[in-house]
Amino acid sequence: MALALSGGLAYIGVAAARIDGSIHRSDILSDPSAQAVPKLSADTNILIMGMDSRLGEDGKPLPQDVYSALHAGGSGVGGYNANVLMLVHIPADGSKATVISIPRDDYVTTAGFPGAGFKAKVKEAYGYALAAEQTALLRAGQPDGPAAYQKARDAGRRAEIATVSGFLGSAHIDHFVELTMAAFYQVAQAIAPIAVCLNRATRDTYSGVDFKAGLQQIDAKQAMAFVRQRRDTSDTGYSFSDLDRERRQQAFIVSVLHQLRQAGTLADIPKMQNVLDAVSKNIAVDSGLDLIQLLQQASSLTGGSISFTTLPITGFGWSPQGQSINTVDLAQVRATVRSLLAPTSHPTPKPTASSPATTSAAPATLAAPAQPASPAQRSAPAQSPAPRPTYADWTGALQGGGIPCVK
Template identity: 50%
Template sequence: MGLDSRRDEDGNVLPAATYQALHAGDGSDGGYNTNVLMLIHIPAGGGPAIGISIPRDDWTTLPGAPDGNATGKIKQAYGYELDQTLRYIVNTEPGVSHDDAYQQARSAARQEEITTVSQFLGGVPINHFIEVTMAAFYDIAQAVQPIQVCLNETTSDTYSGADFHQGLQSLDASQALSFVRQRRDTSGSGVELTDLDRERREQAFIVALAYKLRHEDVLTNFPLVQHLIDTAKQDIALDSGFDLLSFAGDAQRFAGGGITFQTLPIVRYGVEDGQDVNIVDLAQIRSTTAALIAASDHPGTTASATPTTSGPAGGGTTTAGTGAGGSSAAKAPTGATNAGASTAESTAPSTTTTSAAQPLASGGIPCVN
């Protein structure tokens, strides 16, 4: 889960230079919405993993919502529980320090978000969690920069700081954060982006990162791996049973094409309680999730769960390739470079253009909106 908070894991403000690099305001901005929700299922038998993205604005039941708010956006479960638990501790346990109360509330909020997501998906057990803040993402990206990504169109956005040209390009840590945050184009170019395109960007970034880790032998560079693990321990919240070294081994397998990402479908955009939301078919969500997990557990079978997104899901021409389960790769779009990101070398990897509704497989660098 990825938080909207512009603070560190202890709730402290960040250095001014970090806020400048994040291009996301300061410590008073953001909050405790889980703006990124992704379930990663890793089969016990070593088969291909599946990453399931849950759009943050999906309207659903919130099991632990306070003050009689039984429904809300799925991302709101965390913040509601944090606020409710913190108020309860402050009012009933005056001897508890603010820092301890805050950490207890954060723990309760994580568990509530996990419970909400599990119920939303049909009771899927969630054994471990990773919680990432914007600052944590930036620190990890700094450790592995530059990272190559590919875009279908030239686009820029004053809100996220995005300024990207069409085609392959290498991003530094600050640009990488803009890449995964952008959900609009403010250049007047006519490029249309939605929140679902941002989900796709998040998937594409993980796939691109996995490609880098494999093809630059990062995972065999033990000092760098240890640095990444140390950074993760400092900046990222994990459950006590999460084994980072074991996960690093899984990441090596993912990098070679061992994971596919899928975004859960929405029926349409709507308005509930004055909020812009995604209206979903809960039965479709649960059947899609079950089929994707079953196909991951039994890779010899064919999943019939590729969802159809009825609402606007972002454009993009579908081309057979790694993202669509095909074998041929599309040529990267070409376009003039700008100062926002550097052009990839001529030895750049092959790319695959996919639409937001398609599965996105690891093993290459996907071109996305």
């Protein structure tokens, strides 16, 4: 047993070292002055940034088959916006982890780059800083090559982290993970089929969604559509928003964690290596992030010791430049963050009033990977229900430990 354990640990070490060598590392968090919020506790905060760019981490176009699967346009679509922002809070005492989703259109004060201090959508700090750094490097006579590109990306990361940290008010960012759209798709490929649950059938020609109601298994292409949907083009009365998309993303992560636990993937070294191999080519992380430790923490979260909350907004509005934005109450946001990061106790999670665990339309068994639903299927009543946490909208905390049904 000792020899087997030693061999397994050695295998993990070799595999981690090989994968670690292919991941882009950034030193932007090594300078304590890079953040306005100092490190005040032993808890760990990891900022997840999902980029809107249809390019790889090296700035080069992705393979055409990936663009076809993404259903999101080609290399010229999108920009350097952090369209997905999630703060993962892992308490040092081993209590429940919390994930805070930061709506991408929240109108905030930018920070962390020359000329910052103006108001913009929180997702845009990355792109503004990247463009400013590229301009400065060109003026300084630096060749427009891979080195200059990565310097500009680091400027974007630094600004996004500074802007988010300042907005939240009490969150020191210990680590970051930046993912491209390709990274998400490739991870989904490695772990598919993936179980998800929807409250009702829905279709969206923009994202490629065509799902039935209830519990079902989806492939990697459908997973991309699942987390990108923000409208229903078949029913004008079924309204979606970016906040509903945030809830979809949370539900997807919870479902994947549950599935990985059920399948024993996190304890299966070859399977986990396949997942890491898929991720490594299309992500960037800070130089201090320990991947093995992160995997160990992820393993504990698969048991349900995690909850997801979206920051509150006060409404939808327009910026002076005519952009659609989320209006926010800064004091309310910071109070929410404080209560989530430093709760007075750690009670057993219960479904919230806005998220009753009583009205799921999920069938008792998993369906095959979802196929385009016929009109008859879309209008048919759901099969006999089985108890499953059901969330009607984006408010309240979504709890881990199963496969939740969402809008």
